[in-house]
Amino acid sequence: MMVKPDRDLPNPGPRPAGEEDLLKRIWETPKGWRVLSAVNNTAVGTAYLGIAFLFFLMAGMLALVMRGQLAMPNSDLVSQDLYNQIFTVHGTTMMFLFAVPAIEALGVLLLPQMLAARDLPFPRLSAFAIWAYVIGGLVFFSTIFYDLAPKGGWFMYPPLTLTEYSPGNNADFWLLGIGFIEISAIAGAVEIVVGTLKTRPPGMTLAKMPIFAWSMLIFAGMIIFAFPAVILATMLLEIERSFGWPFFSADKGGDPLLWQHLFWFFGHPEVYIIFLPAAGLVSMIVPTIARHPLVGYNLIVVALIAAGFFSFGLWVHHMFTTGIPALSLGFFSAASMAVAIPSGIQVFSWIATIAAGRRSFRITTASLFVLGFLFIFTIGGLTGVLVALVPLDFQLHDSYFVVAHFHYVLVGGMVFPLFATFYYWLPMVSRNPLSERAGRWVFWLMFLGFNITFLPMHATGLLGMPRRVWTYPAGLGWESLNMISTIGAFVLGAGVLLFVIDLVRRFRPGEREDQNPWGAGTLEWLPADVYSTRSIPRVASREPLWDQPGLAKDVEAGRYYLPDAPTGGRETIVTTPVEAEPEYIIRMPGNGWAHVWAAVFTASSFLLLTVKLVVPALICAVLAIVSFIVWAWALDHGPAREPVEIGGGIRLATYRTGPSSHSWWAMIVLILVAASLYVAFVFSYLYLWVVSPEVWAPNGAPALPSLHWPAGAALLLIFGTGVIVLAKRLLPEPGRRNLGGACLLLLAAICLAAAGAVEIYGHWSSGLRPTLNAYGAMVYMASALNLQVALAVLIMAGFVVGRGFAGKLDRERRVTFDNTLMLLLYGAGQTLLGLILVHGFPRAVG
Amino acid sequence: MTTGDSTRQTQRAVSIVWLLAYLLAGPLIWSVQFAIVYALHAAACATASEPAAEGWIPLAMAVVTGACVAAALAVVACRGRLNRAIFGTGQGSRAYDVISLLLIVLATIAILWSGLAMALLQPCSLPQI
Missing domain, CATH: 1.20.210.10 (Cytochrome c oxidase-like, subunit I domain)
Structure with missing residues (x-):
């Protein structure tokens, strides 16, 4: 299909001198050791792919050792114990450290190019994902060299992997290491979903999207719904190994x-x-x-x-x-x-x-x-x-x-x-x-x-x-x-x-x-440089370079959209998710170190936990949170005074809040991940009840606490949700400072955490302990998952209060406020569902 | 929002949520059948006595399967109206229609194919090795 060339180009005239040099300066990849701070998709994607391929080579070498061992009968090239470690690390590395990261790397590397975007919408998130993966992956793989590698196969079935049959830290390296790498995969999925749906070039409707972009969108969607199940599984097994909560022990109803x-x-x-x-x-x-x-x-x-x-x-x-x-x-x-x-x-x-x-x-x-x-x-x-x-x-x-x-x-x-x-x-x-x-x-x-x-x-x-x-x-x-x-x-x-x-x-x-x-x-x-394409084309077909003659030349000459840098920084066009019409300009962060430190400290925290060094692990966790806060502080830059011109008479805002904002989409994706995890938990609760109804309250465990406890927790949730309505109204006009809205948001977050605490105290005072049986473990696990969300909301609400203090929060500049509010509402809903499940279900079936 | 100031709305934006619901109607119906039948069957066989369960489980599963096939057919029958509701008059894309329809066809095959097992097998017996 040949498309009639569109001579009404958005920027038909010659471009000003120095414009391209400015783009090169803005998008420059740092040299020397500072390259570690780079976030550009080409640099990050290439490194990501290179590391994934390195893991492929290393896991492949393990495969050759296995084949050497099996070449002849009665061979003892490697010991039985080492062989068990080798096949476990081979499978785990190929599946978790090579295959999924390689695909994500290709997404980071190729998607912006296929979509003619300057970069994916969250470049530091991509960079965080790679650093988290590199550190966690290398430490995990290295366990094979000092007899600390897991031995339970890449699927780590219990009871073989319970402490009784797998003492030592070998299995923990798998559980915590892989759990951590799954977080990295989810970070990549957030990036890919939002990037595919929001940063396509004008005219590239969903029906004209390259098949690779479709496949990556589906890939990311599958990660969102599939990975939480294994994250929950690894949490349950690690908790059973560390604290004896019997999710998988048949003698206690697991x-x-x-x-x-x-x-x-x-x-x-x-x-x-x-x-x-x-x-x-x-x-x-x-x-x-x-x-x-x-x-x-x-x-x-x-x-x-x-x-x-x-x-x-x-x-x-x-x-x-x-x-x-x-x-x-x-x-x-x-x-x-x-x-x-x-x-x-x-x-x-x-x-x-x-x-x-x-x-x-x-x-x-x-x-x-x-x-x-x-x-x-x-x-x-x-x-x-x-x-x-x-x-x-x-x-x-x-x-x-x-x-x-x-x-x-x-x-x-x-x-x-x-x-x-x-x-x-x-x-x-x-x-x-x-x-x-x-x-x-x-x-x-x-x-x-x-x-x-x-x-x-x-x-x-x-x-x-x-x-x-x-x-x-x-x-x-x-x-x-x-x-x-x-x-x-x-x-x-x-x-x-x-x-x-x-x-x-x-x-x-x-x-x-x-x-x-x-x-x-x-x-x-298309011709490209560090800034990707010189201008962002309008697309009229699925193979635009075949169907739109002169497209490459016009793009390179800056005759399409956004040939310059109107905000003076890194930016790309955000388009509507279905028809891909320009919506606004996203201003993206450049190179930096905060995300690198966040990855280093998060990885350190997980790895120190693996070897049971709890205090250093907690210190690293705090440092990771500080790094995240430093990273996030500069992201919500607020609206520019005037919309900017991208060509063709189109003037776009440089800031959005609500459902058209890319960060709103990212939060929705994150909430879907949290919801998937909780659904997996509800399945697990009901599954264990089906298997072992005899350990459920009131017959196999202390009677449920009085209904006053869940009612109190529910009241706290309702009060917190009501407070949010008031908090939104108290946000100040631009240029003014009023901490009322932010403080009420913090109060709502405290109510959410308090509801979780009330729920735990109610069960504790009834005499139920998580180590008693599978029922007790599941009851406390419900609260643990709720408190996990509450902790995230508390940190975010504290961040919002900080933004208020600094005068960076108002009715227009409110992305951080909105995101916290969304997670808070989700947390309240999840906690309420947990109360119904934990207090209602045993009463209904008992 | 094609030209001019980004705050000026010149045409109604197509909702991604409704478009996804339209595209994924078939697989979503299949998911519902799958989840209900699997959960119902597993829970009933684990908790009810076998003769009692064997009486009503096949019937309940057949009802669920029939309802899901009916839902898939209803989506096919209402495609024109759904298309107009999502895209507005004259703005529909044929590609989305084709994708939605083919997914419904595939999902219906999967629903009937999986449902066939219910007609042939005893619900709670273990496989004979």
């Missing part, structure tokens, strides 16, 4: 299967969290190499959304052998097969695109990796349908067949598209592309090595070899197959090594002269 439900409610969507963005990358590469628009754009969007949803209904297929009723098994088996439909839609769409462009299809290294992905992932998908069949899964469960299946899905579905991405997008950030000649060797070594490794594992599994065995006796028919797998693993490793050598030789950060070497149609191939 249930180890609760862990499996929570873990796999996260764990299965996790596969799609990894795969869908990788599929999005493929959907971007295929049209370019086929020189044909993607066939079935709408169908691909349907497939991405459907797979995202259906993936939440599959978790029990990891638990087919745990004694669940046959009907449930049938139900989940059907859902597991149904998810093959959206995956199949995507595969056929890519094949159709390649077929439509077969005359101009180019065989490059990137296209080889895409074809390799199609082959490998399709095999993995087909074996997935096999293991979705309950009777077959009963035979294959925990065998090497399953190991082969999920490596076909994950390596085929994520690693091969990632390597295609390296070859395809590296010219965007490097002066030199990777060698195509070496790339052919890399591909064939990896493709053949992968299949030689994992294809025989299907047979090894069918012959009965279980997963996670350290060694095996001779004579079972497994020797030859294991030797072949080991040879294949080293061939695969040789391919990766060749890639690393080529990368080291050729990667040089910077811009190439030929800025669109593949002749692609999407905006990331």
Whole structure:
């Protein structure tokens, strides 16, 4: 489709001298050691991706050690205990430290470019996420070198991981380290949701959005709803290990299967969290190499959304052998097969695109990796349908067949598209592309090595070899197959090594002269510099570089929107979420150190807690909060006096509050995360009641406290909510100082915390203790979750009071006030729901 | 807000919340069926006596499944009105219509496919190995 060129450009005239230099100065990446303070998406995204790839290499080396151990029967290359640590760290690193961070890194790196935004809306949040991840990840991985690594497998099932069976700190490193990295993933998800919906270029409606942006939006949505389940699970297990609250101990009414439900409610969507963005990358590469628009754009969007949803209904297929009723098994088996439909839609769409462009299809290294992905992932998908069949899964469960299946899905579905991405997008950030000649060797070594490794594992599994065995006796028919797998693993490793050598030789950060070497149609191939594109285009199609002749030239000449820096700082255009029409200018923070310190102290706090150094951990937690406050202090800069001109007669405000503000959206996303976590808790409470109703009050525990206690807590909540209404009215006019509104907000926050305290005291005075049984643990856990929100609200309300003191809070400049208020209202709602659950449910069923 | 001062509203902005509800109607209905059927079945089999549970569980599940299919069909039947309510007259995007419709079709297949298990299996018995 050729779109009529729009000659009514927003800024048709020549641009003033020095304007581009000003942009370069504003967006400059610091040099030397100060580069650590950089927040620009190109710098942060490249570093993020580099670290994720480093974890891939390190976890890959562990895989080679495992293959070395399994090459021959009765081998003792590594000890049994070390082998347990190695497979745990290998799986955990690949899933938590490589796959998800690599995808988030690609989001940070590519999304602003694809959306022609100057940066994502919260650049320091991206930088915080990477630093948190780097510190937490490296410490976690290093545990393998001093015998402190966890040994319970990447899913850490209790009761094996309870203190009785896993003494020492090994399991705690997994629980706290991974919990911390999940926070980093959620920070990235907030950034991606708001960035995708609010910083698209004018004209890029949702229906014209690049497929990668769709896939990242769905990826972030899945993180919001899936990760809280595993965060709750890690909290419960760590609390049981540290304080003896029996969530998973069957003798006190807990249930180890609760862990499996929570873990796999996260764990299965996790596969799609990894795969869908990788599929999005493929959907971007295929049209370019086929020189044909993607066939079935709408169908691909349907497939991405459907797979995202259906993936939440599959978790029990990891638990087919745990004694669940046959009907449930049938139900989940059907859902597991149904998810093959959206995956199949995507595969056929890519094949159709390649077929439509077969005359101009180019065989490059990137296209080889895409074809390799199609082959490998399709095999993995087909074996997935096999293991979705309950009777077959009963035979294959925990065998090497399953190991082969999920490596076909994950390596085929994520690693091969990632390597295609390296070859395809590296010219965007490097002066030199990777060698195509070496790339052919890399591909064939990896493709053949992968299949030689994992294809025989299907047979090894069918012959009965279980997963996670350290060694095996001779004579079972497994020797030859294991030797072949080991040879294949080293061939695969040789391919990766060749890639690393080529990368080291050729990667040089910077811009190439030929800025669109593949002749692609999407905006990331526009001429760009540190400030991203010189001006922000108006988009009229899904492949604007193909359909809008002269677009690149006009963008580079500054003839589109925002060719300058009207506020004198970093900024980009915020557009409406559906039609992408300009709404306002977002002023973004530049390079800084506060977010780096926040990450360092948060990581330190978690890690010190892991080794039970409680006082230093608390000190670090306080320092982290101080760093967050310093970071946040400069963010709410208030409105400029006049709207600014971006071109085409459009004048935009530089400040917004309420539902059009990007920070309002971020808070909504955060509240969704908190709500997901609480829903996972409610599920856990009801699940344990179903399993062990005999430990519930009044039969298995002290009688519930009198209704006066929850009534008192509810009154505090209602009073606090009422106070908020008054607080809003007391905000001063701009230029005046009145602390009434801020102080009332603080009072409301105190009421929220007090309601939590009243609730705890009521149960304590009834004689109930959290260590008594699963019921007691769940009752106190409800309060712990409520107090967690209350603590955050208290800190935020104190921050708002500080803003009031400094004269930085009024009826217009009120983003911090509004955000605190939203979280407070959510906290009150959650606490009220908790009261109904904890006091109402046992009375209703007892 | 296309031209002029950003404070001047020149056309009604499409609500992202309503658009998402429209696009995701099918998967949301599937989620409701999934959550109700799974929770109901698991709780009933754990708490009620087996003969009693086996009497009413299949019926309740069939009702839930039927209601969800009916809800999906209702969304399809009301698509025109929903489109006008979200986009206003003449502003609808065909792409959103197609995506919403295909998702409903997929979700209905998933609802019926999962629901089929209820017609074939005893609700509370363990699998025979």
